[in-house]
Amino acid sequence: MSNSQDVLIADLAELAREHRSLADTTTHRLVVCAGSGCIASGALAVHDALVAACRAAGLDVVVSLRREDEHAHRDGAVHVSGSGCQGFCQMGPLVAVEPDGTLYVKVTPGDAGEIVASLRDGTAVERLLYREPRHGQICRRRAEIPFYELQTRRVLAECGRIDPEDVREYIAHGGYAAAWSVWHETGPDEVCARIEAAGLRGRGGGGFPTGRKWRLTLDQPGDHKCVICNGDEGDPGAFMDRSVMEGNPHSVVEGMLIAAHAVGADRGVVYVRAEYPLAVRRMRRAARDAHELGLLGDDVMGTGRPFRLEVMEGAGAFVCGEETALMASIEGHRGMPRPKPPFPSERGLHGLPTVINNVETLAAVPLIVRDGVEEFRRLGTAGSPGTKTFALTGHVANTGLIEVPFGTTLREIVETIGGGVIDDDGRPDADGFKAVQIGGPSGGCLTAEHLDLPLDFDSLGEVGAMVGSGGLVVMNRTTCMVQVARFFMQFTQNESCGKCVLCREGTRQMLGLLDRVIAGEADAATLPLLQRTARAVATASLCGLGKTAPSPVLSTLHHFGDEYAAHVDERRCPAGRCKALAVPEIVAELCRGCTICARKCPVGAITGDKKQPHVIDPDACTRCGVCAEVCKFEAVVGL
Amino acid sequence: MTTTTVSRDGLRETVRGILDDHGRDPGRLIPILQAVQEEYHYLPAPALTTVAAALGVPEARVYGVATFYAHFSLEPKGRHVIRVCDGTACHVRGSRDLLDALRAELSLGEAEQTTPDAMFTLETVSCIGACGLAPAMVVDDQIHGLLTPEAAVAILRDVRDGDEPGEEVPA
Amino acid sequence: MSETPTMMVDGRAIPIAGQRNVLELCREAGIEIPSFCYHSDLSVFGACRLCLVEVEGHGVTTSCTLVPEPGLRIHTSTAEIRDMRKVGVELLLASHDMSCPTCPKGSHCKLQNLARRLGVREVPFPSATPHLPVDRSSDAIEINPNRCVLCGDCVRACQEISGTGVLDFAHRGNRATVSAAFGRSLAETECVGCGQCARVCPTGAIMPRSEVENVWRDLDDPRKTVVVQIAPAVRVAIGEAFGLAAGTVSTGQLTAALRRLGFDQVYDTAFAADLTVVEETEEFTRRLAHDERLPLLTSCCPAWVQCVERFHPGLIDNLSSCRSPQQMFGSLARRLLPERLESSPEDLVVVSIMPCTAKKTEARRPEFAGPEGPDVDHVLTTRELARMIDERGLVFDELAPEPMDLPMGFKTGAGLVFGATGGVTEAVLRHAGAVRSAGGELQGAGDPEPVRTLSVALGDRVLKLAVVHGLARARELMEEIEAGNPDGYDLVEVMACPGGCVGGAGQPPTTHPGACRARARGLAEADRSRQLHTSGANHLVRECYDELLETPGSEAAHDLLHTRYHRRPRPSDELAVVDGPAGA
Ligand SMILES: Cc1cc2nc3c(=O)[nH]c(=O)nc-3n(C[C@H](O)[C@H](O)[C@H](O)COP(=O)(O)O)c2cc1C
Ligand code: SF4
Ligand code: SF4
Ligand code: SF4
Ligand code: SF4
Ligand code: SF4
Ligand code: SF4
């Protein structure tokens, strides 16, 4: 086959076969995770060290299975490749050994020799295997690690297995077959019907039925329509979409191709947030490779119909995740949302009917077409079929990117996958669970009473929370919920586009009110005003950013009202986090009764007899901190 | 702030080249500004004026776009840009402590971002997508994760020591 | 016949008759829903969130973005909605420079009125008022950003009506402002002074510049002889400031009021307009005869003149060299009046009352200044005059009408129709004796289209004319003309303001949507009630020629009544980027 640009999809099977035969002749494959996380931890150096070690050990190395390396390939070689994020970045750099599935964690370049040596006898380098911290159990294969045990990886299945920069590898794993069949064999109406039947709901936060969205766009008249992939992923603390774009960019391209056929679009844009340079690069490369193979372009897969795809990098504005703002941004304007209707399906990019879907939504589409509606619905709940990725972070032992069927409970996620709650020093703290913030700055918090709640669109909606983007931040008992609310409010007020009054001014004032609570300056009017403002902002703001900005406040007020009240009425922070409210205490067991503190306290707040434990009068104390400074026995705590 | 030493003619040529690469399409304003910023590490005012004139859009619109997006800077930045993640995951794992430590190391005031010698710019960013490595920061496009304040300061010192003396500060 | 569809507003069935949105529908039904960012002349923005209504089954939404649909049931004033509006206003006030007693917007301010209507008694939030500098660099308008509610009306007016795009939003979130590029002062921008931004601004953030104090000073100075000219559009609008209906012609009261204020002579800009017609017709027929520099572009609107100078320098030579009526009056007054009024030239003060902010800038043009200073010393807007009348304590509508002074108070109906779009063309056609087909009525008709074209016969020639109001639309037409004038226009009249000067930025603020139309009808009525309708019939104008100007187009006339225009530097000139957008 030539390297020309007109390789058509009819050759897909040929490409796949060729690629597999090459793969079959290698003895081992070393997959070095090349996601942003592992790269940050030094994965590229590990990759190079592995290649060097193989060569030093006299092994043939195939650094890539791409065409240009073909001549360098001989039977019995070792294939060293990169992959996308495998979700367990905390343990990175990760190196997987195929075909036996051994997974090494925290690998350094210095470990390369040992890893390569072990290939010959099929043993594992034990010190590089994952050790479960609570039980000390050693896990050799990925599937044995509790973090992965409860997960079902579908959208993320190929991230971590294939080389994201090699379109042929994606094809070899069955890629683009779904798009091919749809473009050649299935009418748009039928495609929409299939997605409707699968019950796929948008993963970008709203959970809107994707099939219905497509049909609305299909029903619009017009020769030119657009498909946009929303890769803006602005929720701080979430990185699902990034991993998909970095780890399996072609699945997104293929999902867009299918969407394009379903609605009759000829133009596509992937809008990627600027903080994700690697995702931008990989998506660009994927689009370019797919154009070169004739999968995209003016004559998609030989059908004579066009679909051109471009990748645009955002410029740093969370609000551009909102669909109308995103389109304004693509058109070269300030990313200010506009009122809907008209919806993008009626008037979208440049006024054309437009489908806009989240990365993960689009990546799920080829799976539905390939494996069928039944298979897709096999996991998840009736109302929320399929799986969902979450970014699990915060005070849990295992943080990372996970994919679980909808309906998995919070407990399973926190305890099994997350390995349980940890304290501030990273030690397991079995009773430490306080809350989980779900859905980031637009979401709310779930508490211990929700631990057995199945996570899906409807159950979460019923308790006033939302799936949102998929950020799950676990918080332990030392977290002050007022500060949590303040953190998110700070974020939204920073990211408000400033267009509408309630959001622009309301977030600023709510932030100010929260600051007063934290500073111990609140009075009886503060919390009612906070609540009143929050309600107005939530109801009357123009776009979802403003409408959801008060959620963290309202939800913490609801679940942790007493914590707020303690701040206001008793000037006390139950978690002991708010510095201005901290009251020093003298630990009787440590106090030797030296009286220094009592003498130095500028307001005479400390009393006690010589050689007897001293006490601080909290009402008199001004929190100056002198006592803690002068005490030689570290008996003063809480400042 | 350091004064710019960009020559007018050079700038015009460069910006025109960028404009031509993008077909002088007003709809590509953001990629154009990104390319200009890539070139100069900030958006010099004359470049924005040139862009507006060539695209036939009001300068006020270009300015409005340039000031809307956090990534655009109308002020020259330091030679090294440190962006400490203050996203949720990093925040709960102590990103504020990193920030305080770096600010102290650089002797930057609360409102200052760039050191007087234009060597470093210190910013916060909400999530760089390395949440699994929280707390994290980006130094000149290189991500560093699982940081402690001490580790962050050490990285900063490495960067400072790694700079060859006498290298010219880019305008 | 099918019944008119209706929707339910607060339990009442209201007919749907093609209204743009539910907000308009409610207004027509007598329910005034609070709004800031909706303006009937502009696109819908949906930012202020005050026009909330509750739609049964759909919750709370904004009425300016809601399209009326049969069967819709809405509530405009539930307890929840009232409280949310109140929160909105309280939030605005918290970041607002609340200086109402000294704010020029005063009782016309929508924010102040809303706070009162909604019963806001205190602002529960701590103040977040910015302290940004006030921009007084422009002669036409001033911007006080500390009073801005970011409704964006000015931004859309500047883009959609004036087409210049000088103002836009900058920054974001609560740092967002409305500003010129790089936060420049207006004087450093391409602002043409049309004042449309000020006209639509609901608060005191953008206001026409005031020259009232300077005028009082000259009136109070016994050495000065202060004469005043009144532009046509003023007389049909000033009554609104005193509770009279829009379009009421109050020339007589206005004259009386000006005399009480201390003006020595009260004249009419329409006299100069008659002169303009004579000169411009001469210029037009001369150009036609030589097929030279057509289409002729009118030049009586200074915002338009600046627009050509800045954005269409290639068409500068198409602009009529005639000065605007204001400036023709100014130069004639300087030449004729010192002697007639026995005043020394330095002590003669010429004031104009204009519907316009751009005239303030025009009066400062160096071309229009003689050795004693500017031909026109002070330009007051209609609003400023109304304020002076108020300040002097005059009861406007009770004043006995008085006639203007001669000779420059004498005019024909043709000079009066200048005040509305189409008026200049109408007057020129009358004077030239062109033959129009039926329906060729240009003035006083209904809501005029932004661009009207017509063909008329003049002698053996058929002429193509275009009448445009609103600069944005005019600029589109200029682009066509620059590209070769495919429609072959011979004369193009442009007025910057919607509806012409009746809709000028210096007119009393109005919430009455038909106000401009009513004012234009007032002018048509004033035209009808004059005895003379063609400028050439103005014998006092003819006297002027006999005494001073010789013949239309003579050298003497050119000296006093014509001018030259200049290309205006643009910020981008320094960079000498001459190649424009792709394909242009
Ligand atoms: C403030 C705001 C931010 C958003 N950010 C994102 C985002 O980063 N990614 C995303 O896919 N959707 C985001 N959305 C939702 C999008 O507007 C849109 O609903 C979504 O992309 C539709 O795709 P889906 O149907 O596949 O979920 C955001 C919405 C709002 C209001
Ligand atoms: S709600 Fe906030 S982000 Fe959305 S349009 Fe209004 S100001 Fe902008
Ligand atoms: S200084 Fe320390 S040890 Fe001494 S009395 Fe105070 S608390 Fe006790
Ligand atoms: S903190 Fe200061 S005021 Fe409080 S007890 Fe200690 S020394 Fe006294
Ligand atoms: S703009 Fe309105 S509310 Fe503000 S000071 Fe002026 S009159 Fe008062
Ligand atoms: S409205 Fe009230 S505050 Fe204002 S001047 Fe009158 S009395 Fe004073
Ligand atoms: S006066 Fe006219 S041109 Fe100037 S800023 Fe206002 S609307 Fe724009």
Ligand code: SF4
């Ligand atoms: S200046 Fe006036 S019109 Fe413009 S945004 Fe501010 S309040 Fe609105």
Ligand code: SF4
């Ligand atoms: S149309 Fe009239 S009021 Fe408006 S700017 Fe022109 S001259 Fe002034």
Ligand code: FES
């Ligand atoms: S980047 Fe390697 S596991 Fe996430």
Ligand code: FES
């Ligand atoms: S929150 Fe810091 S990288 Fe995501």
Ligand code: FES
């Ligand atoms: S008038 Fe409707 S939102 Fe402002």
